[in-house]
Amino acid sequence: MQDETLLDILKKRGVSRRAFLKFCAAATSLMALPPTMASAVAEALAKAKRPSVIWLSFQECTGCTESLTRSFSPTLESLIFDAISLDYHETLQAAAGTAAEAARETAMKENWGKYLLLVDGSVSTRGGGYYSTVAGKTNLETLKEAAAGAAAVVCIGTCSSFGGIPYAKPNPTGAVPVSDIVKDKPVIHVPGCPPIPAVITGVLVQYLTFGTIPDLDELGRPRSYYGDTIHDRCYRRPYYDQGKFAKSFDDEGARNGWCLFELGCKGPTTHNVCATTKWNQGTSFPIQSGHGCLGCSEPNFWDNGSFYQALSTPIDSVAAAAATAAVVGVAAGVGVGIANHHAKAKAKAEHETVTVNDLEK
């Protein structure tokens, strides 16, 4: 079974060649590669051997796994996912207890240095990390151990990428993102709460086809998926440009499908592909169903003020700071003004008439 290629597996599952090529073309365009690369992707992908993947779940809600696996009908994405050798996944694996842990240890030993480590959930660090343990081991310990033999770490979801909800104030468990712990391996962030399934598989496809990790932005996200903002690609963008905004969720503007900026849409600052790839087999995405973007794939999205507050308004009350600044500013202005008037008046009072005899030294 280990020698089966991806194409063999997909054929067994009844996926037609046409469906496979369609998927490759879609993945190619999502990866921002030229269309001519589609055949190369298909060829490489067809021949790809099943890589070992270990999936660790820490302080998370299993939403990321749900996103990937629980679709209406099995998608090609989920099949691709089946086609990797998922050697450890607490939710999906059949084994339990010591057998499960043994499977992880065996997989790690056999594929040391080659396996992909997928992580969802943030890592508790307070008091050594005892807020979240599996099989008596803290997540912190397990992560360090598993990361040591990984080829690369893929952070699935906002929690493992940026800390997510466990990391939100007041962060009782001392949660941190994976990148705070793993410093010596490539760490790819696939944020989103949850991330779009096509983006997760897209990253895996790139690894399978080219054996490389994608080009990452300054926040460690693949540029091909997180290069543009939701706002840049939003179908309601023309309304923003025309200044047509919905002022409440049931007004004329909302019914006309105008821009939701004033209702708190975080689209302008959120980098993701929701507006183009969409959710549920391309059915819709939040803005299309009439609600603003929450910005779930951005760092600190839970602490960035209300979801219903326009981006242009301050998150915290600025009254005190503004009043202090105004008082200090006025005082400094008056002070400097008086000093300047004094300096100038003094210079004027001391003016000695310049005559033609005073032009040379």
Add this chain to the structure above:
Amino acid sequence: MSASLQKGIKAFREVMDAPIASFFSSCVHCGICSEACLFFTETREPKYTPIHKLEPLRRLWRQEYTLFGRLGRMLGLSKPVSDDELEQWSTLVYDSCTLCGRCSLACPVGNDITYMVRKMREGMAASGHAPEGVIGATKRTVALGSPMGVKLGALQAQIRAQEAETGLTIPIDVQGADYMAILSSMEIINFPEYLGSLARIFHKAGVSWTLSSEAFEATNSGIQIGVSDIAREIVQRVVDAAEKLGVKYVISPECGHAFTAIRWEGPNLIGRSYKFQVIHILELLDQLRSEGRLKTRGKESKPLTFHDPCQIVRRGGVVAQPRRLLGEVASDFRDMKDHGTINWCCGGGGGVSANDRAEELRLKAFKRKKSQLDEVGVHTMVTACANCRIVLEEGLEHYNMNINVVGLTELVADHLEE
């Protein structure tokens, strides 16, 4: 013999006013002013960027008039303005700036850089960094009444010559005349035909006018060197003479900075408004034309162009009048590409033509005018400033260009209806 850094710094402090403070604080360092300055465009040397010419003044403002600047100075983060530095800046402030005002016009945030250079010269002069040539001109103006050392005797000789030439009387010291004309000494020495032209035009138009034996000099070296005390004294001479004769108007001649001095700076310098009005000769001629009192006959058929004197056109606002007058006397008038308020300076205004050490740079800067003239392709250039005229003639000669320069008043007089 008593100029000192101390005095210069004091003068800087004294000229600092709300406009300068707001100009310095609103400068966005875009550098657009550089492309507006012919000393930069013809040399491509960054030091000739107009706003950079004010650097010592700007630093003093920051160090003494702003909170952070003061803190910076206390912590030794910015050096105080030194004598050596001002010496270095002398060439930038005097040699490479004609106060033409093009940079002020180009500035996207509306900073009047020219205004600031004029003010900065106060400190430069008080600290002994004015150029020798300009100091000499100023001394002659104060001692003898004219930067070129022209005395009343010379004027009287020219009056006699022009009276013989035109057959008309040139009135002098006529009490109660309507207009008092003043002259630039260049006109008296180099272009006396201006005086004869005035006599002929005013005779035809029936204008009651006079010269004054007490104040015939219109130029003002005090403005150019940047010493308000001296500029005030020179303006005061004209004001006293005009008010003594009881004239209604003083006619500013074909001289750029003379117009700036008497028309714009004068009342501020002496601290009160005049009992007469100042009118530029081109404004007066255009007014006579519109009243039908100035009738001309025949038109120049050869193609000609007009060099806009910066102080009269861009900074003085006399833009349409010269063109209307030219329309009366020329049938093939062609404007240069950049003309009117965005004209290019001759390169010798603002005291540069009196400054010997600036000659090489001035001739280099003249390449701008040369290329403008090459483009328009005419052999006659009309202007309305005696200083422009001299500088243009020198430049044309230097570059072996066959172009004739004439004064507009003269051209109009040549076409008077007999």
